[in-house]
Amino acid sequence: MNRHGEIRVIVLGLIQHGDRIFVSEGYDPAKHSTFYRALGGGIDFGETSLAALKREFYEEIQAELTNIRYLGCIENLFIFNGRKGHEIIQLYQCDFVDPKFYQLQSLVFHESENHKHRAMWIDIARFKSGELRLVPEAFFNYL
Numbered sequence: 001m002n003r004h005g006e007i008r009v010i011v012l013g014l015i016q017h018g019d020r021i022f023v024s025e026g027y028d029p030a031k032h033s034t035f036y037r038a039l040g041g042g043i044d045f046g047e048t049s050l051a052a053l054k055r056e057f058y059e060e061i062q063a064e065l066t067n068i069r070y071l072g073c074i075e076n077l078f079i080f081n082g083r084k085g086h087e088i089i090q091l092y093q094c095d096f097v098d099p100k101f102y103q104l105q106s107l108v109f110h111e112s113e114n115h116k117h118r119a120m121w122i123d124i125a126r127f128k129s130g131e132l133r134l135v136p137e138a139f140f141n142y143l
Contacts, residue, residue: 021121
């Protein structure tokens with residue numbers, strides 16, 4: 001780790017169904033604001049981004065993915081909870097294998113022992129209108 005923090009390399013899966021996308025809900029305590037982002041997580045050393053994508057979806061919501069297509073790379077500089085963050089995001093488009101995931105209202109999953117998250121389908125229009133916040137902003141280029 002350098003003295004300014006660390007650059008995280010993560011993978012996110014963009015799952016679109018009609019006019020909706022599948023996202024998880026996050027909360028920034030410093031800004032008192034809720035935000036949404038696609039599911040995914042960190043890429044481990046020695047692991048490809050594709051393998052990490054499949055592992056993260058399986059670990060978090062026990063979902064298998066299909067029709068996986070690489071979309072591109074996003075560099076994301078942000079401030080979360082008052083601290084600067086820097087991510088390199090490998091972005092993939094994908095679909096769920098199990099059709100039950102398309103019927104879900106929402107589901108709760110554990111990213112770690114004390115981190116509970118909610119994942120849900122949200123209309124893209126609600127992000128585009130600014131009613132809800134989708135991060136990173138560059139995500140809009142792929143919708």
